[in-house]
Amino acid sequence: MTRKKLLLLSTGGTIASVASDDGLVPGESGEELIKMMGSLPYDITVKDILSLDSSNIQPEEWKVIAQSIYDARHDYDGIVVSHGTDTMAYTTSMMTFMLQGINLPVVFTGSQVPMNVILNDAQSNMKLAFAAAANLDPGIYLAFDRQVLRGCRAVKVRTTAFNAFESVNYPVVAQVTSDGFEVHVHNHQEIKDCRLNTNVDSNVSLLKLFPGFDPSLLEVLAHNGCRGIVIEAYGLGGMTFIRRNLVGAVGKLIRRGIPVIAASQCLYERSDLTKYEVGRQALLEGAISAHDMTSESAITKLMWALGQGMDLPAITKFFATDVAGEVTIH
Numbered sequence: 001m002t003r004k005k006l007l008l009l010s011t012g013g014t015i016a017s018v019a020s021d022d023g024l025v026p027g028e029s030g031e032e033l034i035k036m037m038g039s040l041p042y043d044i045t046v047k048d049i050l051s052l053d054s055s056n057i058q059p060e061e062w063k064v065i066a067q068s069i070y071d072a073r074h075d076y077d078g079i080v081v082s083h084g085t086d087t088m089a090y091t092t093s094m095m096t097f098m099l100q101g102i103n104l105p106v107v108f109t110g111s112q113v114p115m116n117v118i119l120n121d122a123q124s125n126m127k128l129a130f131a132a133a134a135n136l137d138p139g140i141y142l143a144f145d146r147q148v149l150r151g152c153r154a155v156k157v158r159t160t161a162f163n164a165f166e167s168v169n170y171p172v173v174a175q176v177t178s179d180g181f182e183v184h185v186h187n188h189q190e191i192k193d194c195r196l197n198t199n200v201d202s203n204v205s206l207l208k209l210f211p212g213f214d215p216s217l218l219e220v221l222a223h224n225g226c227r228g229i230v231i232e233a234y235g236l237g238g239m240t241f242i243r244r245n246l247v248g249a250v251g252k253l254i255r256r257g258i259p260v261i262a263a264s265q266c267l268y269e270r271s272d273l274t275k276y277e278v279g280r281q282a283l284l285e286g287a288i289s290a291h292d293m294t295s296e297s298a299i300t301k302l303m304w305a306l307g308q309g310m311d312l313p314a315i316t317k318f319f320a321t322d323v324a325g326e327v328t329i330h
Helices: 030-037 059-072 088-098 122-135 216-223 246-255 277-284 295-307 312-318
Strands: 005-012 043-052 078-082 105-109 139-144 147-150 154-156 165-167 174-177 180-183 204-208 228-233 260-264
Touching: 005 030, 005 059, 005 122, 030 043, 030 122, 043 059, 059 078, 059 088, 078 122, 088 105, 088 139, 088 154, 088 295, 105 122, 122 139, 122 174, 122 180, 147 165, 154 295, 204 295, 216 246, 228 295, 246 260, 260 295, 295 312
Parallel strands: 005 043, 005 078, 078 105, 105 139, 204 228, 228 260
Antiparallel strands: 139 147, 147 174, 154 165, 174 180
16 A cells, blocks of 8 residues: 655644743754654655744745645645644645645644653554544644644634643544544635745734724824724624723724724624614614624635735625635625
């Protein structure tokens, strides 16, 4: 039986970290990670493209990662990307938009404990990622703690526990059980020629609404170059409109062509601006519903849309479109 040909792209993160006087810092190469794992039933090539704590992963690094995946897409059966956990859900969400129509499984993974520590979760996560890269349908995924999640539905919900990520508003794609690697969800989307598009506009903001929030802060953001905002509003997307009239402030931005996306502070289920008056008022002003998207996916989708030069009507239509499983459109 021919062994699957897989590529490991190493970017740093806890999984590759070593102790230093300044705390844990990325220090292990991809080759060193593979050596610590022992024998694996795949033909693995390793390429180190970054060596960063993921708190330092920004749009410039997203472009490097996307370009590396794109360049290798015809040479391997699957790709694994080792990455720090703190911003991994943002990266996997952005890869969903930068690499639409990807023709092979791309699986991100990391760990809560470095690979060089005896009682680590790094080896099992990496083995899971390679199994996923060898067996799943084309797409962007995140593998962690015996589960594989769709990349644009993953959220980091724990800081130290091994089950750091959850799949929000979407089933777990695959998992490891006593019966082995079990695939639960297949990607039935039509695979077209992948088109790399790394143009993004990071002049955006992600805000969480709270009682007493000053709506004039939105104007301050716009005055300082902010070109789009995602607001984590209450419940189904409700916003204040008495005394501190956030709804009115949102309307002013939208009339200036600045998109405002209404997400929910609640991790699960959806935003629905049609149900309550506090949502309908925002909808009448032009607020755009994030539906059941994660905040990570909503902000990266907005950054990518602005990077394409989309105007307000185009962004409104784009947020009502399911690109790669990131949103459920009823």
